[in-house]
Amino acid sequence: MGQLRRAYLGPISEVAWRLPGWPTRLLAAFSLAERGSMLDMLAAADATPRREMRRKYFLHALDEGRHAGIFASRVRALSPPGNISRAQAATEDAGLLQGHGIVAGETLFARLGEMDFLAFVFVAEADAVEQFHVYLDRRLPDPDTTAALRDILKDESFHVSYSKLECDKYRREGQPIDHAIRLARWRRVKEGWMRFTRDFGERMSGVWLLVLYFLVIWPFRLVARLERGGWQRAPARPTSALAAARLEG
Amino acid sequence: MPAYILGISALYHDAAAVLLRDGVVVGAAQEERFSRVKHDAAMPRRAAAWCLEQAGITAADLDYLVFYEKPLRKFERILATSVATFPRSWGSFPRQMRAWLGDKLWLRTNLCATFGVRSDRLLFCEHHLSHAASAFYASPHEKAAVLAVDGVGEWATTSLWRGDGSALEPVSEVRFPHSLGLLYSTITAHLGFAVNEGEYKVMGMAAYGKPAFRQELDRLLKLDPAGGFELDLDYFSFHYHPTRSGSPALEALLGPPRFPGAPFAPAVAPGDASAQQIVESQRWADIAASAQAQVEDAMLHLVRYAKGAVGTDALCLAGGVALNSVANRRVAAEGPFAHVWVQPAAGDAGGAMGAAMWAWHAVLGNPRQPPLARMDLGRVNGPARSSEMLTDLGAKFTEPADPGASAAAELADGKVIGWVEGGDEWGPRALGHRSILADPRSTEVKDHVNARVKYRELFRPFAPAVTAAAAADWFDIPAAAAEPARWMLSTAGVHEARQATIPAVVHVDGSARVQVVDPVASPAFHQLLVEFNKLSGVPVVLNTSFNLKGEPMVSSTVDAMASFVRSGLDVLYIDGLRVERPK
Numbered sequence: 001m002g003q004l005r006r007a008y009l010g011p012i013s014e015v016a017w018r019l020p021g022w023p024t025r026l027l028a029a030f031s032l033a034e035r036g037s038m039l040d041m042l043a044a045a046d047a048t049p050r051r052e053m054r055r056k057y058f059l060h061a062l063d064e065g066r067h068a069g070i071f072a073s074r075v076r077a078l079s080p081p082g083n084i085s086r087a088q089a090a091t092e093d094a095g096l097l098q099g100h101g102i103v104a105g106e107t108l109f110a111r112l113g114e115m116d117f118l119a120f121v122f123v124a125e126a127d128a129v130e131q132f133h134v135y136l137d138r139r140l141p142d143p144d145t146t147a148a149l150r151d152i153l154k155d156e157s158f159h160v161s162y163s164k165l166e167c168d169k170y171r172r173e174g175q176p177i178d179h180a181i182r183l184a185r186w187r188r189v190k191e192g193w194m195r196f197t198r199d200f201g202e203r204m205s206g207v208w209l210l211v212l213y214f215l216v217i218w219p220f221r222l223v224a225r226l227e228r229g230g231w232q233r234a235p236a237r238p239t240s241a242l243a244a245a246r247l248e249g
Numbered sequence: 250m251p252a253y254i255l256g257i258s259a260l261y262h263d264a265a266a267v268l269l270r271d272g273v274v275v276g277a278a279q280e281e282r283f284s285r286v287k288h289d290a291a292m293p294r295r296a297a298a299w300c301l302e303q304a305g306i307t308a309a310d311l312d313y314l315v316f317y318e319k320p321l322r323k324f325e326r327i328l329a330t331s332v333a334t335f336p337r338s339w340g341s342f343p344r345q346m347r348a349w350l351g352d353k354l355w356l357r358t359n360l361c362a363t364f365g366v367r368s369d370r371l372l373f374c375e376h377h378l379s380h381a382a383s384a385f386y387a388s389p390h391e392k393a394a395v396l397a398v399d400g401v402g403e404w405a406t407t408s409l410w411r412g413d414g415s416a417l418e419p420v421s422e423v424r425f426p427h428s429l430g431l432l433y434s435t436i437t438a439h440l441g442f443a444v445n446e447g448e449y450k451v452m453g454m455a456a457y458g459k460p461a462f463r464q465e466l467d468r469l470l471k472l473d474p475a476g477g478f479e480l481d482l483d484y485f486s487f488h489y490h491p492t493r494s495g496s497p498a499l500e501a502l503l504g505p506p507r508f509p510g511a512p513f514a515p516a517v518a519p520g521d522a523s524a525q526q527i528v529e530s531q532r533w534a535d536i537a538a539s540a541q542a543q544v545e546d547a548m549l550h551l552v553r554y555a556k557g558a559v560g561t562d563a564l565c566l567a568g569g570v571a572l573n574s575v576a577n578r579r580v581a582a583e584g585p586f587a588h589v590w591v592q593p594a595a596g597d598a599g600g601a602m603g604a605a606m607w608a609w610h611a612v613l614g615n616p617r618q619p620p621l622a623r624m625d626l627g628r629v630n631g632p633a634r635s636s637e638m639l640t641d642l643g644a645k646f647t648e649p650a651d652p653g654a655s656a657a658a659e660l661a662d663g664k665v666i667g668w669v670e671g672g673d674e675w676g677p678r679a680l681g682h683r684s685i686l687a688d689p690r691s692t693e694v695k696d697h698v699n700a701r702v703k704y705r706e707l708f709r710p711f712a713p714a715v716t717a718a719a720a721a722d723w724f725d726i727p728a729a730a731a732e733p734a735r736w737m738l739s740t741a742g743v744h745e746a747r748q749a750t751i752p753a754v755v756h757v758d759g760s761a762r763v764q765v766v767d768p769v770a771s772p773a774f775h776q777l778l779v780e781f782n783k784l785s786g787v788p789v790v791l792n793t794s795f796n797l798k799g800e801p802m803v804s805s806t807v808d809a810m811a812s813f814v815r816s817g818l819d820v821l822y823i824d825g826l827r828v829e830r831p832k
Binding site for chain 2 (some may be wrong): 012039043044045046051052054055058061062065078080099106107171200205206207209210214217218220221224225226227229230231232233234235241242245246248249
């Protein structure tokens with residue numbers, strides 16, 4: 001384990017797991033991440049040209065789906081009875097998946113290609129194993145969740161081993177797998193930074209837009225009205241359908 | 250040289266792509282079936298790529314790419330509404346502007362970059378026109394009144410059109426914020442379900458209640474004598490609040506909202522719930538029943554106006570509200586039209602089809618094409634690909650000589666099966682191509698499939714599929730609903746004498762959302778029904794979509810296998826191959 005990573009992950013975890021409401025938020029985030037991984041692995045199983053990898057990706061996907069369920073059930077268990085936390089709603093509402101980092105339009109496998117994808121899987125799973133070890137060492141956050149983490153850790157360790165073996169195969173073939181692994185590590189750091197800057201940018205732009213709203217919008221309120229109800233005549237349209245179709249795009 | 254038009258809907262929910270070759274659908278697919286993100290709103294790259302692949306062309310061969318709405322007009326509505334609701338819109342304004350300024354406003358550039366088409370090939374069709382076109386041009390009716398009812402497009406929330414041959418003329422519209430769709434969504438949210446997802450659940454819940462809140466709900470919606478309607482906006486906040494659709498006044502009127510996931514135990518099916526839970530559940534069911542009755546009455550009000558204004562024998566329906574199968578039944582049974590046709594993908598996905606069809610007919614001036622006769626318009630795996638996949642996944646499978654007969658025998662034996670055959674269904678209903686099937690004669694099967702197979706709420710009903718020849722013997726389908734019933738878009742009464750025979754598919758109110766299966770639209774599924782009838786004397790099977798809770802319907806062989814393994818299904822049939830459950 002990287003000393004630096006252990007140095008910051010431990011104290012951060014101690015604080016994060018003890019903040020009110022945070023255990024469920026973190027577990028919900030894990031659940032969604034695992035669900036996202038399941039989709040990535042299923043897409044890889046579908047698309048890989050290496051037929052011997054198909055079953056491995058598929059079984060990996062099933063593990064991730066199971067983990068998502070375990071984390072979701074821990075969120076449910078830790079949520080106040082008779083109420084539902086936002087975190088719990090998130091684990092039960094697939095619609096929220098889009099807000100949790102899954103890049104739609106192109107699968108991770110399609111974006112990276114097989115070797116880089118495997119390098120990414122190896123790095124991500126190894127990081128997860130490290131992270132879970134930190135939680136287990138510190139018995140965070142509660143005995144039942146710790147038991148669940150221990151269960152998941154077995155699978156994650158297996159994922160590290162199989163992806164490492166596959167990376168080793170590439171190495172023996174003389175493929176630039178070490179470069180791919182370094183790239184995967186760098187990509188994780190870069191994506192973390194991008195997420196932070198995006199969130200920060202969104203907050204800042206939100207502030208500026210709010211200022212704009214209160215400074216600029218209000219005078220127009222004096223003349224603006226909501227539409228009335230009931231049927232209204234349809235607005236006039238250009239006589240040429242082609243001309244109409246080119247407008248307001 | 251054939252003309253190719255690609256229709257695209259995206260960026261709100263249910264993104265989809267539809268490709269026409271000389272006006273005929275080559276492929277129609279929703280992005281969620283590829284991305285596995287339910288209601289995926291992202292640009293439908295993979296759905297579009299699949300459509301192009303079906304036709305053996307590239308984006309360079311497209312004559313037009315048509316987007317299903319006018320983004321600038323929609324932006325105008327959002328901006329104008331923010332201004333008109335100042336200062337209550339302070340929370341939603343920054344969010345909306347960020348989304349629009351960051352992405353949606355530059356749609357022209359985005360579409361060109363994503364799909365690789367030139368800017369001069371891009372067209373934009375109004376949202377409601379896309380809906381109307383999806384219903385009218387796909388229908389068998391030369392002349393029809395066309396009604397689109399949904400949440401909102403650019404400005405229109407309800408619109409009426411006159412369809413005649415290849416012309417589709419606007420008649421009138423109801424404008425935002427007065428919206429039947431958003432009224433129903435507000436009640437959906439009040440009942441603890443996700444908007445744009447839980448509306449079906451409200452419909453299912455409604456059957457357990459009585460319209461005891463009708464008087465209260467009538468304060469929200471006024472039907473005017475001129476045939477339109479108006480919302481009392483004091484009860485709503487969707488037009489200014491970023492996340493909430495109902496106002497505090499709504500809570501004061503209907504009582505506290507239901508927490509998402511709270512157990513539902515109405516008086517007729519209390520289970521082991523406490524007295525307080527039963528009372529609360531009954532209140533939710535009564536609200537659902539009241540909202541459902543209200544939307545049905547409103548739809549009848551609108552179609553009567555449509556008949557008066559357009560005067561045809563046929564009515565075509567589209568827009569999300571047209572997926573309310575209970576309302577569709579009343580429109581067919583009590584409405585003034587002799588024929589009703591509903592676009593099977595009546596939600597935003599259908600907009601992709603409508604936009605493309607509108608360009609073909611209205612922009613290029615081409616005559617009508619034959620109506621849509623099949624709905625398995627999406628991705629096909631095929632026996633060869635499925636066989637290779639199953640081998641690679643290590644699945645144990647056989648190739649029965651007659652898959653329909655084999656599956657029917659297993660159903661009669663009490664097994665719950667996954668059934669994947671041909672292309673993905675177009676629209677949200679499983680029509681025997683990506684279905685979970687079971688014997689409807691068993692009383693326990695409904696709870697079993699809900700709890701152990703699909704992991705969803707126990708109160709949700711299941712639909713029956715019946716052979717066309719036997720439909721009238723088992724179900725009371727209004728004559729005008731004959732077409733919607735082919736695509737599971739209308740409910741029907743189950744004949745009283747038959748209800749005890751097929752308890753698993755009879756809802757608590759004696760109705761069922763039936764699919765009438767004919768041998769042309771779904772030959773393999775029809776054959777299965779015929780075989781099941783031979784064994785059981787019942788030409789009906791329980792048919793529900795092949796997906797797990799929170800996931801879209803399965804599409805590929807890998808998806809089907811993953812859902813099979815993670816569910817309590819007994820056996821899987823995929824493209825004629827029988828897959829055994831792994832130990």
